[in-house]
Amino acid sequence: MARGVFAEAGADLRLESISKRFPGFTAIERLDLTIPAGSFFALLGPSGCGKTTTLRLVAGLEEPTTGQILIGGKDVTRTKSFQRPVNTVFQSYALFPHMTVLENVAFGLRRRRISDPVGKAHEALRLVELDHLAARRPGQLSGGQQQRVALARAVVNRPALLLLDEPLGALDLKLRRQMQIELKSIQTEVGLTFVHVTHDQEEAMTMADTVAVMNKGSIEQMGTPEELYELPATVFVANFLGQSNLFVAPVRSDDGTTITVELAGRRVSIPKKRAQRHTGEVTVGVRPEKMLLHSTEVSVAGKNVIGPGRVIDVSFSGVSTQYLVEVAGIGVIVVFAQNMAFGPVVGLGDAVWVSWNPEHTFVLADKPEEQERFADDTDTSALAAQTRERLITELEEA
Amino acid sequence: MAFAAFSTATPTQQEVAPKRKSVIALVLLLPGILYLVLFFLVPLVSLVITSFETQVDVGIYAYAFNWQNYVDSIAEYWPQIIRSFVYAIIATVCALLISYPLAYFIGVKVRRWPLLQNLMVTLVIAPFFISFLLRTLAWKQMLSDDSFITSSLKALSILPPDAHLTGTAFSVVFGLTYNFIPFMTLPLYTTLERLDTRYLEAGSDLYANAWTTFRKVTIPLSMPGIVSGTLLTFIPAAGDYINASQDFLGGADTSMIGNVIESNFLVLQNYPTAAAMSIVLMVVILGLVGFYVKRSGTEDLL
Numbered sequence: 001m002a003r004g005v006f007a008e009a010g011a012d013l014r015l016e017s018i019s020k021r022f023p024g025f026t027a028i029e030r031l032d033l034t035i036p037a038g039s040f041f042a043l044l045g046p047s048g049c050g051k052t053t054t055l056r057l058v059a060g061l062e063e064p065t066t067g068q069i070l071i072g073g074k075d076v077t078r079t080k081s082f083q084r085p086v087n088t089v090f091q092s093y094a095l096f097p098h099m100t101v102l103e104n105v106a107f108g109l110r111r112r113r114i115s116d117p118v119g120k121a122h123e124a125l126r127l128v129e130l131d132h133l134a135a136r137r138p139g140q141l142s143g144g145q146q147q148r149v150a151l152a153r154a155v156v157n158r159p160a161l162l163l164l165d166e167p168l169g170a171l172d173l174k175l176r177r178q179m180q181i182e183l184k185s186i187q188t189e190v191g192l193t194f195v196h197v198t199h200d201q202e203e204a205m206t207m208a209d210t211v212a213v214m215n216k217g218s219i220e221q222m223g224t225p226e227e228l229y230e231l232p233a234t235v236f237v238a239n240f241l242g243q244s245n246l247f248v249a250p251v252r253s254d255d256g257t258t259i260t261v262e263l264a265g266r267r268v269s270i271p272k273k274r275a276q277r278h279t280g281e282v283t284v285g286v287r288p289e290k291m292l293l294h295s296t297e298v299s300v301a302g303k304n305v306i307g308p309g310r311v312i313d314v315s316f317s318g319v320s321t322q323y324l325v326e327v328a329g330i331g332v333i334v335v336f337a338q339n340m341a342f343g344p345v346v347g348l349g350d351a352v353w354v355s356w357n358p359e360h361t362f363v364l365a366d367k368p369e370e371q372e373r374f375a376d377d378t379d380t381s382a383l384a385a386q387t388r389e390r391l392i393t394e395l396e397e398a
Numbered sequence: 399m400a401f402a403a404f405s406t407a408t409p410t411q412q413e414v415a416p417k418r419k420s421v422i423a424l425v426l427l428l429p430g431i432l433y434l435v436l437f438f439l440v441p442l443v444s445l446v447i448t449s450f451e452t453q454v455d456v457g458i459y460a461y462a463f464n465w466q467n468y469v470d471s472i473a474e475y476w477p478q479i480i481r482s483f484v485y486a487i488i489a490t491v492c493a494l495l496i497s498y499p500l501a502y503f504i505g506v507k508v509r510r511w512p513l514l515q516n517l518m519v520t521l522v523i524a525p526f527f528i529s530f531l532l533r534t535l536a537w538k539q540m541l542s543d544d545s546f547i548t549s550s551l552k553a554l555s556i557l558p559p560d561a562h563l564t565g566t567a568f569s570v571v572f573g574l575t576y577n578f579i580p581f582m583t584l585p586l587y588t589t590l591e592r593l594d595t596r597y598l599e600a601g602s603d604l605y606a607n608a609w610t611t612f613r614k615v616t617i618p619l620s621m622p623g624i625v626s627g628t629l630l631t632f633i634p635a636a637g638d639y640i641n642a643s644q645d646f647l648g649g650a651d652t653s654m655i656g657n658v659i660e661s662n663f664l665v666l667q668n669y670p671t672a673a674a675m676s677i678v679l680m681v682v683i684l685g686l687v688g689f690y691v692k693r694s695g696t697e698d699l700l
Contacts (some may be wrong), residue, residue, distance in 0.1 A: 062612050082601075096597060108604035112605050
């Protein structure tokens with residue numbers, strides 16, 4: 001690490017077949033990952049998926065069992081944490097309790113013998129709008145303020161790579177929203193490479209340019225938030241990012257641009273470019289908000305229709321209403337309907353038909369028989385927790 | 399800035415504590431107050447009175463305000479006074495240098511194995527199971543002229559053939575250091591055991607190498623332990639009269655204030671001088687400790 005000078009700009013990060021084994025378990029298994037310079041990258045996954053370990057490996061707080069870590073093209077695998085052009089915003093913030101806020105922020109600058117550390121620390125504190133609290137101790141600040149000090153302490157060093165380890169986890173919902181916007185604007189302003197670790201899918205999608213979904217020590221899928229949401233590749237991604245209705249169905253025909261599967265005795269067509277498997281048994285998915293309910297059987301050309309089903313649950317959540325529809329042969333379908341009229345359009349126990357646009361259908365890359373290995377992570381309580389979080393957010397915004 | 403000024407100083411002074419005179423609180427405090435009055439205040443006052451007494455006959459003293467006692471005793475015993483504090487400071491520094499790595503190892507490095515940690519703490523306390531006097535006597539044996547240690551050092555020409563270890567300043571400081579190491583290690587251990595290693599990771603993340611992190615983060619965070627450990631070592635060491643005694647590790651020219659007070663009270667029966675020396679010892683310790691605590695500035699970490 002050069003003394004007295006800042007990194008010119010954000011650097012790219014490359015992980016080459018990184019593995020990390022702890023006694024008794026493997027945290028990361030042969031992970032390959034490239035994060036381009038200047039991007040806001042999110043590592044998303046449930047707790048225990050290895051995302052924090054990945055971050056600690058990049059920061060140099062852990063050593064990989066195998067593999068290489070390259071920052072800006074330079075191999076840093078064997079260098080010590082303090083020699084890497086990397087700074088971390090820790091989940092616990094880890095602000096030094098015996099120093100003032102100002103001294104905390106100036107700490108890294110002083111270590112690197114950068115001129116005018118106090119002036120630059122004040123500047124960083126102004127960026128997070130906390131300069132008026134520079135003389136206080138971290139213990140005298142609120143959680144949100146501490147989080148901003150931790151951010152200032154990392155950003156002030158202009159690291160090539162800024163690592164954020166669930167920095168918003170301890171904040172309440174409103175503050176979290178505010179900090180998400182601030183973090184994003186700071187990243188745009190300073191142009192550093194941000195690597196953000198989170199288990200909150202909404203946070204990852206709103207903030208990051210690129211999201212990598214991690215599960216059980218490896219990356220399931222990587223792409224822009226829109227790509228991941230619209231075209232999930234695996235059952236895990238389809239259920240971790242929002243909700244999905246997934247059905248296993250056999251492919252019946254393939255006309256070159258569209259494939260057709262048989263679902264509950266009906267033909268369901270899918271554009272071939274949205275299907276990642278084209279033969280045999282495939283997993284077909286549709287997002288609940290893309291579906292429409294009908295109280296009579298409809299047959300609109302170019303629409304996929306399933307039914308009849310029976311409404312077994314209606315729950316109102318402000319902006320939308322969630323219907324659970326049981327269809328013989330395929331189980332329960334979740335449908336979100338915008339509340340365009342007062343009260344539910346259909347009632348409990350009604351017979352309904354569900355339709356959606358073929359353009360909104362996707363076919364997963366997973367083989368259906370492989371799904372069992374994800375069963376643990378998509379259990380009902382996890383789904384319920386996600387739904388509840390989303391509902392709270394919606395109510396907040398409404 | 400105005401905010402900072404308000405928060406750091408004023409709130410505690412502004413909030414007036416509710417004045418509730420509780421009879422129960424008084425009753426509960428009574429045994430402690432009685433104890434302090436009987437066994438601290440009364441002896442202290444009596445000591446001060448004794449220190450000003452004047453001699454009537456051999457071993458008989460009368461009440462007076464003979465402040466000359468202080469001038470005389472300081473004039474006579476200043477080498478012992480200075481020696482006491484020099485020995486105590488050297489012993490405290492040595493004990494700190496030995497105890498800190500030990501306490502750090504037990505409190506931080508062995509944290510993952512609680513059983514081993516407890517075992518090691520027990521080993522630190524284990525010497526207390528044997529009498530302080532016996533242990534010091536044992537060291538007298540071990541450092542005596544024909545002992546293995548001394549003869550080995552002589553054989554290796556580290557010590558000249560006619561040298562002694564017992565009866566020297568070295569053996570007194572050695573004895574003081576040895577005897578007070580547990581008092582230093584335990585408070586250090588209790589602070590280091592709670593040391594959050596995430597601060598050390600943060601230091602390393604912010605470009606500080608291991609030594610700088612230790613200097614800038616670990617030491618300031620363990621300051622409460624360092625202060626209490628050094629006080630627990632320095633105060634009794636300055637007044638100690640066992641190690642420096644000629645019956646134990648000391649010699650004729652290693653006596654400390656403790657030995658002066660002991661001989662004046664018990665042998666010479668010169669009570670005013672002994673009392674004056676006790677007061678001098680107390681005042682100097684209070685002064686040094688007050689200055690030290692103020693300088694180390696650990697109020698907000700304690």
